[in-house]
Amino acid sequence: MNIRHASEEADLVACYPVMRALRPQLDPEDFIARVRRQQAGGYRLAMLEADGQVLTVAGYRLGDNLAWGRHLYVDDLVTLESARSRGYGTRMLAWLRAEARREGCVQLHLDSGVQREDAHRFYLREGLQMTSLHFAERLD
Numbered sequence: 001m002n003i004r005h006a007s008e009e010a011d012l013v014a015c016y017p018v019m020r021a022l023r024p025q026l027d028p029e030d031f032i033a034r035v036r037r038q039q040a041g042g043y044r045l046a047m048l049e050a051d052g053q054v055l056t057v058a059g060y061r062l063g064d065n066l067a068w069g070r071h072l073y074v075d076d077l078v079t080l081e082s083a084r085s086r087g088y089g090t091r092m093l094a095w096l097r098a099e100a101r102r103e104g105c106v107q108l109h110l111d112s113g114v115q116r117e118d119a120h121r122f123y124l125r126e127g128l129q130m131t132s133l134h135f136a137e138r139l140d
Helices: 009-019 028-040 088-102 117-125
Strands: 002-005 044-050 053-065 069-079 107-110
Touching: 002 088, 009 028, 009 044, 009 053, 009 069, 028 044, 028 053, 044 088, 053 088, 069 088, 088 107
Parallel strands: 069 107
Antiparallel strands: 002 044, 044 053, 053 069
């Protein structure tokens, strides 16, 4: 098992089937274009591979704000459905925590859709705390 940053085009192509489980509205070309745009602003995409296949991906960025100080914010975290409950998500979360510490972060944050109850149980089991509500408004 190996966790590394996805930076090459082939890496992004390999990450798409996993990310599609979380972001089904994106087609492969749109996914790659969005990742590339976001990378220009600091977004990083990590990939966990086992037996030559990408099984878990995590998109994240580093930030610094008044509320949290220096932090790592997880935009996307998903494991291929057929590979769930095998510890891959736990390993990716541990990698993200280590990455946050290496980058001088004092907190790790993520939002999760209210419908993702299995993910919520996972996050709580992994020691994350539910600390706020997130509000949004579509402007189109």
